[in-house]
Amino acid sequence: MFRTRFTARSAPDRTVRTRISAPALRRVAAVIAAISLGLLTDVFALGTSASATTVPGPPSGWSTVFSDSFSGSSGSGIDSQWMYDTGAGSTFGTGEIETMTNSTSNVHQDGAGHLDITALGSGGNWTSGRVQTTSANVGAPAGGELEVTASIQQPTGGLGYWPAFWMLGPGQWPENGEIDIMEDVNALSEVSGTIHCGTDPGGPCNESNGIGSGLRACSGCQSGFHTYTMILNRTNTSAESITFYLDGASYFTVNESQVGTSTWQAAFDHNLSIILDLAMGGGYPNGVCGCTSPTGATSSGGTMSVAYVAAYSTSSGSSGGGGGGGTGASGTGPITGYQGLCLDDRSASTALYNPVQVYTCNGTAAQQWSVVQAGSLIKVFGMCLDVDAAGTADGTKVDLYTCNGTGSQVFIPESNGELYNPQSNKCLDDTAYGGSGTQLQIWDCADTANQQWKLP
Structure with missing residues (x-):
């Protein structure tokens, strides 16, 4: 539950916009x-x-x-x-x-x-x-x-x-x-x-x-x-x-x-x-x-x-047409990382805490991820990529969990390819460049090859 709030007492005036709002x-x-x-x-x-x-x-x-x-x-x-x-x-x-x-x-x-x-x-x-x-x-x-x-x-x-x-x-x-x-x-x-x-x-x-x-x-x-x-x-x-x-x-x-x-x-x-x-x-x-x-x-x-x-x-990339405000996905497909391996839901399971790993790309449903732009949620089988137990330490494992919009499930795509988790101030990381079958973790953002991901 969100609790903290602080407010501003003063700030210099800024020029307001003139467009018809x-x-x-x-x-x-x-x-x-x-x-x-x-x-x-x-x-x-x-x-x-x-x-x-x-x-x-x-x-x-x-x-x-x-x-x-x-x-x-x-x-x-x-x-x-x-x-x-x-x-x-x-x-x-x-x-x-x-x-x-x-x-x-x-x-x-x-x-x-x-x-x-x-x-x-x-x-x-x-x-x-x-x-x-x-x-x-x-x-x-x-x-x-x-x-x-x-x-x-x-x-x-x-x-x-x-x-x-x-x-x-x-x-x-x-x-x-x-x-x-x-x-x-x-x-x-x-x-x-x-x-x-x-x-x-x-x-x-x-x-x-x-x-x-x-x-x-x-x-x-x-x-x-x-x-x-x-x-x-x-x-x-x-x-x-x-x-x-x-x-x-x-x-x-x-x-x-x-x-x-x-x-x-x-x-x-x-x-x-x-x-x-x-x-x-x-x-x-x-x-x-x-x-x-x-x-x-x-x-x-x-x-x-x-x-x-x-x-x-409005919809993404347009001032016209229907919009989702975070309810629509920007794309569905494989997410690839170091050495071209794919983000993968191990054994295609929807069990809570099921490991998310990198694995040889095979086109299966376990590798078809939907990326929700406004919410920065990453989903497969209706479940969300999640930092285990809301951890914030280097090495905390990443798994699947029911989508709940908490900070553990926010992964913001950065321009350098990183997927940044603001709650922990860390990035999605291919553990020790571990190869196919390695469960992912979060780690200090370092702009290294094992933290760069290509979205669908």
Whole structure:
């Protein structure tokens, strides 16, 4: 379960992009549709209406890869696309003080198309809620784009409130990647967008602050619903970017060149989970107010209300056509390594922990691997290439396991042919150049012949 999150307090403004964004196109389309129906009242308040609970359709050339409009009955908990992340907020590494629960007092659907996350305080003790998708389920395919968006009304209540809509990759923070699409603190009616990557402390992403927009005005964000969006653009795989939007207008962009290619690939060239939570206290609100929050004047019962969450993707290498957002494979066939040997599922077995080896290429099904670009998962017989027991040491064996999207199963193709596992900071390795029948391992990346692989 993903636990760690840090956030940025300030960062210099960057020049925003001027292209017509996918969020903006959807808003224009919605306006046109509304006019055609004669529904002129409040049509230009799109993104601020409490009744806007319907997930927008994808723009032309995009596909919906995840959505939830929270249509459950009043008082019901989350649906099966989500899971609770419970426990003391102090374990998340951010200084927050609440306890996250699975109680419907803290997290429930309201019967009117909203998911409400409510912080409740009594005598200095606070409970709240944090939910995330059940897997790292959305990512931008190489050569394509991913948009993740939500319609949210921020909570009121005063010092200490810390609502967040964000994404997290599998594996070790911060190299696994984090994208904070919406954060506000202390009920300021502001918003910030931030990325986290690399190493902590310091590193190319200035951890634990990250690279962010800093807080900026978000007028009416506590009195109505507004859309918070990010687009991960991989159409040029050597110059990728992440752009943040408020109500369809871009306000901050981070480029791959700011952190370096290897750091960026480890952080963002794979699937991530979507997370919604309402924290209380911690480093971000305390740093902004210069105080310890929450205080005695902070009101209990502040609610972060979510009308919908959605993710859209283009297909790999195209700004048009259907897309998978990590659900489609970039290719299926043999993966070859040192001396032309093939990656092989020993004895064509689907048993858990079955060894993955190199073997003489023979065209059998045990050597037909599917490489999922956005998730960087490598599959055969529906099972995934996996680092045994989530090991991170040199020499840890590689085997097959049920696909679960954890950091043990992320192998990012590098330009030099290596398959890099961010969780361990090591590469897939043909053990000691061992020859046909040798089980694979992970080892420090060395750009050697026994770590270079040719994908299908």
